[in-house]
Amino acid sequence: MAGSLHLFRGRNCVTPGAPQDAARETPCASPGDPPRVRHQRFMLRLLKHPGPPADKRADCPAMSEIRASRPLSVRSQAARKLVRRAVRAALCTALPGLGPGSRAVADPDADPLAGAPFGSLVTLATDQTGAPVLLLSRLAEHTRNLTADPRAALLVIDSDTVHANPQEDARVTLLGRIAPDPDPALRRRFLARHPYAEMYAGFADFAMHRMTVTRAHVVGGFGVAGWIEDPETLLVPSDIATALDAAEEAACAHLTRTRAGDLTRIAGPGAWRVVALDADGLDVVPDGPPDSGPALRLAFAQPVASVEDADAALIALVAEDP
Amino acid sequence: MAGSLHLFRGRNCVTPGAPQDAARETPCASPGDPPRVRHQRFMLRLLKHPGPPADKRADCPAMSEIRASRPLSVRSQAARKLVRRAVRAALCTALPGLGPGSRAVADPDADPLAGAPFGSLVTLATDQTGAPVLLLSRLAEHTRNLTADPRAALLVIDSDTVHANPQEDARVTLLGRIAPDPDPALRRRFLARHPYAEMYAGFADFAMHRMTVTRAHVVGGFGVAGWIEDPETLLVPSDIATALDAAEEAACAHLTRTRAGDLTRIAGPGAWRVVALDADGLDVVPDGPPDSGPALRLAFAQPVASVEDADAALIALVAEDP
Numbered sequence: 001m002a003g004s005l006h007l008f009r010g011r012n013c014v015t016p017g018a019p020q021d022a023a024r025e026t027p028c029a030s031p032g033d034p035p036r037v038r039h040q041r042f043m044l045r046l047l048k049h050p051g052p053p054a055d056k057r058a059d060c061p062a063m064s065e066i067r068a069s070r071p072l073s074v075r076s077q078a079a080r081k082l083v084r085r086a087v088r089a090a091l092c093t094a095l096p097g098l099g100p101g102s103r104a105v106a107d108p109d110a111d112p113l114a115g116a117p118f119g120s121l122v123t124l125a126t127d128q129t130g131a132p133v134l135l136l137s138r139l140a141e142h143t144r145n146l147t148a149d150p151r152a153a154l155l156v157i158d159s160d161t162v163h164a165n166p167q168e169d170a171r172v173t174l175l176g177r178i179a180p181d182p183d184p185a186l187r188r189r190f191l192a193r194h195p196y197a198e199m200y201a202g203f204a205d206f207a208m209h210r211m212t213v214t215r216a217h218v219v220g221g222f223g224v225a226g227w228i229e230d231p232e233t234l235l236v237p238s239d240i241a242t243a244l245d246a247a248e249e250a251a252c253a254h255l256t257r258t259r260a261g262d263l264t265r266i267a268g269p270g271a272w273r274v275v276a277l278d279a280d281g282l283d284v285v286p287d288g289p290p291d292s293g294p295a296l297r298l299a300f301a302q303p304v305a306s307v308e309d310a311d312a313a314l315i316a317l318v319a320e321d322p
Numbered sequence: 323m324a325g326s327l328h329l330f331r332g333r334n335c336v337t338p339g340a341p342q343d344a345a346r347e348t349p350c351a352s353p354g355d356p357p358r359v360r361h362q363r364f365m366l367r368l369l370k371h372p373g374p375p376a377d378k379r380a381d382c383p384a385m386s387e388i389r390a391s392r393p394l395s396v397r398s399q400a401a402r403k404l405v406r407r408a409v410r411a412a413l414c415t416a417l418p419g420l421g422p423g424s425r426a427v428a429d430p431d432a433d434p435l436a437g438a439p440f441g442s443l444v445t446l447a448t449d450q451t452g453a454p455v456l457l458l459s460r461l462a463e464h465t466r467n468l469t470a471d472p473r474a475a476l477l478v479i480d481s482d483t484v485h486a487n488p489q490e491d492a493r494v495t496l497l498g499r500i501a502p503d504p505d506p507a508l509r510r511r512f513l514a515r516h517p518y519a520e521m522y523a524g525f526a527d528f529a530m531h532r533m534t535v536t537r538a539h540v541v542g543g544f545g546v547a548g549w550i551e552d553p554e555t556l557l558v559p560s561d562i563a564t565a566l567d568a569a570e571e572a573a574c575a576h577l578t579r580t581r582a583g584d585l586t587r588i589a590g591p592g593a594w595r596v597v598a599l600d601a602d603g604l605d606v607v608p609d610g611p612p613d614s615g616p617a618l619r620l621a622f623a624q625p626v627a628s629v630e631d632a633d634a635a636l637i638a639l640v641a642e643d644p
Binding site for chain 2: 087088090091092093094095112113115116117118119120121123140141151152153154155157164165166167169171173175194196197214217219225292293294
């Protein structure tokens with residue numbers, strides 16, 4: 001993972017289990033420092049610090065829920081967790097300008113809209129690897145934009161924690177390309193997360209799309225920011241993803257049947273149905289008539305590699321949140 | 323106002339006071355129709371309907387809070403209201419690519435990041451005309467992007483109404499250019515809305531920026547979308563804005579002093595201080611030690627043209643919300 005990590009606010013910067021000398025190499029601003037001092041430190045790091053050497057890297061936790069040392073960088077973990085549980089995102093695309101095929105000659109002087117940024121609201125899910133999955137209508141502005149230039153950004157903001165200053169909210173921007181993808185697993189996982197979309201998912205102008213992520217920018221709060229330049233760290237290894245994809249439907253039914261009590265303890269009163277399962281967690285909906293809202297995400301404490309691991313991770317969630 | 327209005331869901335499409343024949347010219351989907359029928363109507367309108375002639379235009383309310391017929395189009399009113407009360411937005415910018423000045427030769431084949439969309443979270447306020455005002459650090463990715471290409475989009479999502487399907491949320495995308503602006507009124511209005519930003523607003527790398535809006539795209543909910551191509555309809559006329567700018571600080575103090583009871587009735591228990599005033603409403607904060615959150619927006623039912631009008635509009639809010 002390249003890129004540097006920038007610190008402004010005083011946070012716990014020691015990754016548990018990381019060598020203390022690595023932590024000393026990336027001194028954090030102290031909460032007791034006056035704001036100007038902390039900001040100067042932040043600027044200094046931003047402008048000059050190359051970051052610790054890879055073998056000593058002890059990334060500072062960008063978000064408070066990152067508690068344990070893991071093989072993946074804390075920044076990648078945080079980004080993955082945010083994207084996995086997101087139900088909505090801001091999609092950034094480039095307007096094609098006034099004429100067809102104008103991207104190739106995107107010239108703002110000739111056409112002020114050629115290549116100009118556009119933003120829209122989308123709902124999202126993820127495929128087994130963690131790549132974003134969207135249901136888009138070809139009649140929508142953003143889909144027309146993507147047809148001319150598939151390059152896009154998805155901004156996901158942590159909606160679980162509300163801060164007085166919205167700049168404190170954790171968020172991740174995924175950069176990559178978005179294209180239609182007929183893989184039936186995408187539709188299944190999207191509709192598991194967004195059951196109300198069944199109403200229009202079959203219309204002729206709608207199609208499933210997948211984002212191929214090339215890099216990501218993570219902001220853990222005010223002044224805590226950094227790039228993830230290796231998209232692999234955001235994704236589940238393909239052999240694990242393939243195995244979980246094949247097992248997903250049966251595993252959902254099995255967990256719904258055998259873990260009813262555990263699901264109630266974690267997700268809340270009533271009966272719950274597991275509708276999606278991946279290496280990072282489960283999607284559950286209230287059992288009964290179709291619910292009007294998105295599925296609830298239950299995130300595992302650590303990524304799992306098999307259905308058996310998922311079962312154990314679910315039980316671990318009960319112990320964690322009694 | 324050019325562009326067509328697209329309807330999908332059954333909504334009240336008659337602007338009160340508008341001629342009924344205009345309403346008949348833009349038939350709405352009926353809530354009783356099966357989804358496929360409603361969607362076909364939506365597609366038909368989207369692809370073929372030029373919209374009613376300007377003199378008979380009766381725009382369908384994009385948002386439920388639009389209740390009365392007014393000189394401005396309902397779509398512009400809705401967009402203005404959303405932007406005025408927004409405390410945060412998604413900022414869409416274009417990455418400059420790998421080299422300086424690469425925008426001019428934005429060639430995705432040579433540099434896959436040249437001109438690629440980027441998305442980030444910003445906090446915002448508005449100037450007296452309604453143009454978005456941002457406090458940006460030159461160290462942030464989005465500011466570097468804007469330096470290379472000032473074209474940007476701001477996506478504002480209605481946070482006051484929560485829908486089961488996020489696609490139902492009203493939102494507006496403002497398109498335009500963002501540049502630094504030293505006008506002291508911008509800083510004053512931004513800090514009135516975001517008092518916690520006082521801590522870092524004076525740092526050397528931060529500067530106030532203003533967006534010059536060139537067009538906007540409004541989505542009132544699923545399938546209800548349209549362009550606003552005349553940015554003037556989103557803004558307060560400059561003579562009114564200039565007069566209110568000159569009167570703002572004294573008027574805020576006056577309303578705080580003379581309308582304490584009314585403010586409590588509208589904004590909630592406790593004493594409130596008016597910290598900003600414009601043609602579309604007021605920003606108020608709890609009186610006392612600095613509050614940790616953004617100011618609360620009190621929107622007038624209709625735009626006002628003077629401080630006297632603002633006083634009357636505030637009293638009208640009490641009658642409306644007893």
